[in-house]
Amino acid sequence: MEDLLIGWLKEYGYIVLFFWSILEGEMGLIMAGIFSHMGDMSLPIAIAVGGFGGFIGDQIYFYIGRFNKRYIHNKLRSQRRKFAIAHLLLKRYGWPIIFIQRYMYGMRTVIPMAIGLTQYSSRQFAIINFISAIFWAAITIIPAYYYGAQILEMLKWGKEHWYIAIPIILIIINLIVINLNRLEKNLLEKRRERQTV
Numbered sequence: 001m002e003d004l005l006i007g008w009l010k011e012y013g014y015i016v017l018f019f020w021s022i023l024e025g026e027m028g029l030i031m032a033g034i035f036s037h038m039g040d041m042s043l044p045i046a047i048a049v050g051g052f053g054g055f056i057g058d059q060i061y062f063y064i065g066r067f068n069k070r071y072i073h074n075k076l077r078s079q080r081r082k083f084a085i086a087h088l089l090l091k092r093y094g095w096p097i098i099f100i101q102r103y104m105y106g107m108r109t110v111i112p113m114a115i116g117l118t119q120y121s122s123r124q125f126a127i128i129n130f131i132s133a134i135f136w137a138a139i140t141i142i143p144a145y146y147y148g149a150q151i152l153e154m155l156k157w158g159k160e161h162w163y164i165a166i167p168i169i170l171i172i173i174n175l176i177v178i179n180l181n182r183l184e185k186n187l188l189e190k191r192r193e194r195q196t197v
Contacts (some may be wrong), residue, residue, distance in 0.1 A: 012164060016028070020053070024057070024109070026140055033140070033145040050136075051130075051135075055129055055133035058129050059129065065117045079110060082114075089111070090120070095128055098132060099128060125159045
C-alpha cells in the first residue's frame with residue numbers, strides 16, 4: 001500500500017500537492033520538499049503549486065463567509081467561540097492576522113470565513129492571502145528539501161520505533177492545545193475588560 005501511494009505521488013505529485021494544499025496541507029508540502037530533494041519534483045514548481053493551492057483554499061473559505069452568512073451562523077454554532085476569537089484578532093492586529101493565520105492550529109479555516117463575514121476588502125484579502133500562501137509554501141518546502149535525507153532517516157526510525165514516537169507526538173499535540181487554550185482565555189478576558197470599562 002505504501003509503495004502504491006508513493007508511486008501515485010511520484011506520478012501525479014503536483015496535482016496531489018495542489019489539492020492537498022487547498023485542504024490545509026503542511027504534510028503535503030513537506031512531502032513535496034522530500035520529493036524535490038530526491039529529484040522527483042522541481043523545487044520552484046512545488047512551491048508555486050503548493051502556494052497556489054493554499055491561496056485557492058483560503059479564498060474559498062473567505063467567500064463561504066462572504067456569501068453564506070446565514071449558513072455559517074446556523075450550521076457552525078459549535079465554532080462560535082473560534083469566530084469570536086478570529087474577529088478579535090482581526091480588530092486587534094489587522095491585516096497581519098491574514099498573513100499568519102496559516103500557522104494557527106485550529107483557526108486556519110475559521111479566520112478566512114470570519115474575515116469574509118466582515119466588510120473587509122476582498123481585493124486586499126486576496127493580495128495578502130496570495131503573498132502569505134507563497135511564503136507558507138516556501139518556508140515549509142525549502143527546509144524539507146534541504147533536510148530531505150535526515151527527514152527520511154527520521155521517518156524510517158519512526159516506522160521501526162513507532163511505540164516511542166506516538167507518546168512524543170501526543171505530548172507535542174497536548175502542549176499546542178494547552179497554549180491555544182491560554183491564548184483563547186487571554187483574548188476573552190481582554191474582551192470582557194474592554195466591555196466593562
